[in-house]
Amino acid sequence: MAPFDLVHPRSTDEALAELRAASPERVAVLAGGTDLLLDIDRARIAPHRVVSLRYLPWKFLEWSGDSLTIGSTLPLRALEVEPRVRQRIPGLWEAVRAVGSVALRHRATLGGNLVRSAPASDLSPILLALDAEVEVVGPQGSRWTPVDAFLSASRRPRLSFGELVRAVRIPEARPSAYHWQRVRPVNDISQVGVAVARSPSEGYYRIAVGDVLPRPVRILPAEEALRSRPPTDDEVRSAAELVGKLSPFATDRRGTEEYRRHIVAVLARRALLAIRTAAPRGPAP
Amino acid sequence: MTTAPFFTVNGTSVDLSPVPGSERLLDTLRWRLGLKGTKEGCRTGDCGACTVLVDRASVLSCLTLAHEVAGSEVTTIEGLAAEDVGARIVQSFADEGASQCGYCTPGFVMALASLLHERGAAGDLAEFEEDLQGNLCRCTGYVSIRRASQRAREAVR
């Protein structure tokens, strides 16, 4: 564990200036720190300077009608205890609760999770299923990009050096679910995760899986198999089978590819059935 | 650019200026301030033994840099046990025999204090228990910890 300097910019401009002033291999960005500090301890990275985002005004959570914008440094726990999140986007609430422990979620952030881009992230699949967008700020200003275009590989999101994630937007609250399985039910890394969501306005489905390489993905043929409104049992079954067949799983010490394909199909079916007839829920009173 | 180089621990102000940027809050508490009630377990955020309160919310001090709590109020088991709610939680653990080796106990007490502060003593019991699952215990089998947590919930109601 090599020592480093820690800086605390107070504004977006200051933060971007800090990054510009450093060389890429010497600087690291600290959001919640729950992954970064482990990477430093394990000498995976050895930054000389760490830029903390803690004092940036990015810890917000804003509803605008059906759309929710989440500041990238908002602790996950704040998202979880906001009653409307649980009520209106249940899949997001389930996925957030799947992450670590309460104490970890008091520090860990959505932005940190996205930039870490772990293939086993419990949050990426639900963000994909919700068609979430990421706001990236950088020297050229601000841009919004779909989560699908943002994710690329572990620790390698599509983010240029000098850019930061400021916010995540979920365009529409959807009936949704996140189902996962682990060797141990809690405090473990998922063997598979599957997120499903149904657009209340259009009726289409999104299905995304995690713990796949190189990054969580949507399974488009499975989504397309759900033609009827609502989908029939047969359609749900074939969609789930397609999830099992098409998910790019690999074998590692948490499970074999074969087992993962098997269980993801079961979980996808259960998740779809859970939301098939769920009514969209309006703003909390 | 610089932050207030102070935080408070159990009500006492601590100057962060001699603390390196890379130092974990856990080490600052234990080895600079001598607050050994905060236990060092896995140091990877997986056991909960090092849980402290930062502005009343449970935090893993092994995964928190000391400078990240600048301007915040940190409460350790030493401070919490001296408060009314903390004392009740501590008593609940003692009454229910919820410590064996006791190494996990301060972390559990902190986690409970955070939960009770955040969610109150009412609410769904199953969810309340789920929220304690991040703290590991190898001795008790959690049976007595479960009882102690419920007792504490009732004691602060």
Place this chain on the structure above:
Amino acid sequence: MSYAVRSDALAKARGAVPYGTDIESPGMLWGALVLAPITHGTIRSIDLTAARAIPGVTAIGPEDLPRLLPGVPTDPERPIFPSKTIQYHAQPIAAVAAPTFGAARRAAQAVKVETREHPAVESIDEAATGPEPEVIGHVHARYGDLDGVFRTADFVLTETYRTNAVSQVALEPHAAIAEIRDDGTWFVRTSTQSPFGVREDLAAMLGIPEPQIVVEGTWVGGGFGGKGSSLVEPYALLLARASGRPVRLALTYREEFLLGRSTLPSLIRLSSAVRGGTIVGRRVLWKVDAGSSLPGRDFATGYGIGFTVGPYRVPAIELEGIALRTHKPPLGPHRAPLAPQCAFAAESHMDHLAQRLGVDSVEFRRRHVWLSGDATHLGQTVGPFGLSECLAEAGARARKWRERLPENHGIGVGAGFWSTGTGAGGEARLFLQPERLRIVQGEPEIGSGSVIRGLAAVVEVVLGIPRERIEVDYRDTATAPFDSGVWGSRTLGALGQAVEKAARELRAELAKRTDAPEGAIRLTVQGPELAVEVDGVSRPVREILRRDEIENGGLTTYGTHYGAAGSFDALRVLDGTFYPYTDFTGAAHVAEVALDPELGTVHVVRYAAFHDAGRVVDFETAKAQVEGGIVMGLGTALTEEGLWSPEGVLQNPGLVDYRIPTLAEVPPIEVHFVEGFLGAGPFGAKGLGEPPIIPVPATIANAVRDACGEGPTELPMTGERLARHLKLLRT
């Protein structure tokens, strides 16, 4: 209902108890170990120059040992550093100390090691590629007309079970702080289950006479067998000697796993001959991965193998146990070493046999189970033993649960026996003072309460003194009476007997001084002081003690316990060293599980345990031991498993991937004691630290068998293993 408050409870909950990891010393250095980068190979060179160039760093390697060691080590099987050959990945090969923790880690990383790698033996599995493991231990026993019973059997059932590595995972890592005192004493404070055992180890490893070593145990943040012998202490002492400063050496949690003295994999093949509904013969072939250890290999096989037969009468038996050497870390004791694994095989086999016979598995067990006075596989006489009664109660509970059993649920019963280590010695001294009674002894409290509560309870029973007036005073090896340490569930059963003798002697002395019959003596509280009460008449203790006694710490009595080991029929032994049992305890457990027939996952819905622990001296402490043991067993059953790569590198040295149970997996647990079968301990108590873990994997496995018709054959029973078991997967 309020539970009796243990005297350490409030201090522990307030974080006011100092553990090994909490101790510091003025001017101390921080130690760190340099770990072997390969699994098996030759050390060509260890270059400490760069580490020593860091300001304030002391670094020691194999070449420094002759200069640092005060004498000649007498334990060649446990070298401090390997002089030439690395035996397992992460074996300590050098050590450093520095003014800060960070500097110590940097110094450890700066040590340059050159090695020549050899192929490593990673697995005892016949299917494994790579070199064959070497046989380093062999036990073989046989009796009865084996060929005859197998030839004339109605049927023979043969099956193979596999078990995997499990770690102790005490939450507190190993930690010690050492210094060489001016008078030449090698002094170490350490988180250990056995200060006297560590002293003995250190004497052998360092070549120093025991009186020159002082070991002071700290409060212990969990042991479970992992802190039973020395691990960090020799390095801390040698670094202290080399630097001239106190040195703190604590393992990182990763090192806890990498250096772990844990239970390693085993393969258990059982073959039973059945005739007329009873087992008439059993053959066992047991292969144990002994890792790179040499010490303990005989014990593992020679002691553990009895658990593959279980607590059952079998008229003809052949047992063969083989310890195989691999390049894993040394095998070490993990709560009831290897017994839960053997019981998993033996008890699954019992259920399978009952299933084949179409009889109730509990009744089938009771047909065979040892009763008091029966003989073990080696012909040792079983003492008072209440397992049959435990089984009867477990069977009744299983029937009751079965009345309303949801689909895909199953109910299983499993049993196990254990032998309390009451043979090993211990001594204790009591001091009666005007206000309190002190028990002075040499076992640190490791969490179970057997010291702080169990020993106090013994005095409470003998003298009637209220528990709040009893102080259990732990002392270091220089000042405490000898004790063998916390292992083998022996604290209450063995050290407790020493305490009981001292308490009885105290009672006799008080009887003499008050001219009363011994049985009438009770110590009661009178205001701030204690009084001796005889038939309702009280006299203050202060008046009964002599002035010189009051001035010198109180009226003192001394008790010792050195028990005799049991004996067995040596003619049954063909090869190797077997170990007799001492005090027989038993337990029967019942579990209801819910099996997800699509995912293969299993969830324990409820659990009940019935234990013969002899006389239960303190119910709450006993119950807490059983609860904790059951949940530790759930980990062995369902989620815990050390995973090594083919190169012999542990893949999951951390608490995310090595999965001990969390609050989420814990079902409601009932604990019952079947009394009336008295053990050798005080008032007939039997040890209870280890027995509760033994039946757990078997009980869960049998519940899974009940839910799906076929029993699992490998631990842990993860979702993926059970999915294969349920044939949900093609391969």
